[in-house]
Amino acid sequence: MIRARVTIDPHFIVGPVNRRLFGSFVEHLGRCVYDGIYEPGHETADENGFRGDVVELVRELGVSAIRYPGGNFVSGYRWEDGVGPRDERPRRLELAWHSTETNQIGLDEFATWLELVDAELMYAVNLGTRGVLEALDVLEYANIPAGTALSDMRVANGHAEPHDVRMWCLGNEMDGPWQLGHSTAYEYGQLAAQTASAMRQIDPDLELVVCGSSGAQMPTFGEWERVVLEATYDNVDYISCHAYYEPQGDDYGSFLASAVNMDRFIEEVAATADHVKALKRSDKTMYISFDEWNVWYMTRYNEVDKITDIADWPVAPRLLEDSYSVMDAVVFGSLLISLIRHADRVTAASLAQLVNVIAPIMTEPGGPSWRQTTFFPFSITSRLARGVALELTLESPTYDTKQYGAAPLVDAVATHDPETGDIAVFVVNRSMTEEAAFDIDTRVLGDVEIVSAISVHDDDIHAANTLADRERVAPRENTSVRLGDASVDITLPPVSWTAISLRARV
Ligand code: AHR
Secondary structure, eight states: OEEEEEOTTTTSSEEEEEGGGGGOOOOOTTTBBBBTTTTTTSSTTTSSSHHHHHHHHHHHOOOEEEEEEEEEGGGOOOOGGSSSSSGGGOOOEETTTTTEEOOSSOHHHHHHHHHHTEEEEEEEESSOOHHHHHHHHHHHHOOSSSHHHHHHHHHHHHHSSOOOEEEEEEEETTOOOOSTOOHHHHHHHHHHHHHHHHHHHTTTTTTEOOEEEEESTTTTTTTHHHHHHHHOOOOOOOEEEEEEEEEOTTTTHHTTTHHHHHHHHHHHHHHEEEEEHHHTOOOOOEEEEEEEEEEOOOOHIIIIIIOOOOOOSSSSOOOOOOOOOOOOOHHHHHHHHHHHHHTTTTTEEEOOBBBBBOEEEEEEETOOOOEETTHHHHHHHHHHOSSEEOOOOEEOOOOEEETTEEESSEEEEEETTTTTTTEEEEEEOSSSOOEEEEEEEEOGOOSSEEEEEEEESSSSTTOOOSSTTSOOOOOOEEEEEOOOSSSEEEOOOSSSSEEEEEEEEO
């Protein structure tokens, strides 16, 4: 049996848990939009064609802000194709995923859908094949109340009120050779700086996200951030991070420790941003928008699913439809732990993606929808992580991983809501074989009450929810939790993620 322990002291605060940490991402990719959120004719669809069952699941997931419309898609996208009368919208070749885009959903429809799920729009402009003018155009269309050509066009299209988009991404993954318009850090930095300063002439309070690296493994990582931030520091608020994880063969030990890599990535980007802050003698802290993160079986996509036949680019093909196992959900939960642990720097994050495409929610055309295993750590963390993230003293044995060196077998983070006294502890046991006896030292908290303890675990770490068996995996109450003498003690099964909710009077 592994033994691990944390001490909780609400006086040691990392930073506020921003609700935007529980954001997600909807890209015009595969069946995320079409046959995902939008399926006219489905028995639950509303008058706009939005599936009601999906709306309910997205609300249950507890998503705060949604990045849209891409992703790689955005670098070939003309935003104006997706507004106005639907029967006049063009069909286009979509180069990022080799599909046909029908443009039946665009900015206005997506903003309408966001009202149903009660989430904020985070909009990405195309800086791959377009530039400053188009970014200004979509900003005018979206945010100016009326009285100009493009704002009046929005009103004429049936949206009298502006969408008032606060957060804007300046392109997507411009460091990636796969990106349409891929450029050097210097070229992109200049374009992003010009775009940011032009957008801020219209609204100085916009929150702008400049592209960081599309992964810490990129050869340009580190230098990319420095060069881009040197060009844009004064006019942007966030630099983005993207990271996807999958097991390499059967090296599950490294896979379970993926959050070690995420921790390091965040800390290295923050250090680079602080270096530029010093060079600029700036008072401003650059925040991180971790606006793509997830488990993604990318090898499967590259080797099996990629559409290569140019003669037939389908509408809404089944792409990136990964089925997530219990082990994937445990890794996923540990990535959330890493994001919350860095709440002082990571103030926005987007789970990539939301429906059907590497997603917590799956749908079948004309059929049901269901929760993947990853749905559970997200919905539970979004519900319980309130107030501030706490600095924890964690004692855990480590194990050796091939990819990341020594990693703690047990990892945890805690939040405290000073208004309610609620404390949430999120903890992962990475051992493949052993249970962990996990103690939460509550001496500083005084009287503590256990509200709940829920684990995601299964004896079969490969178990998943599928169309044929939609409720195979569900989170379960962890009945081992006990109130000790100035501690809360719980047993964590091997390969498990657990959320413990406590109430304290401090
Ligand atoms: O989320 C899938 C893809 O991953 C996005 O389009 C892109 O930005 C990233 O490479």
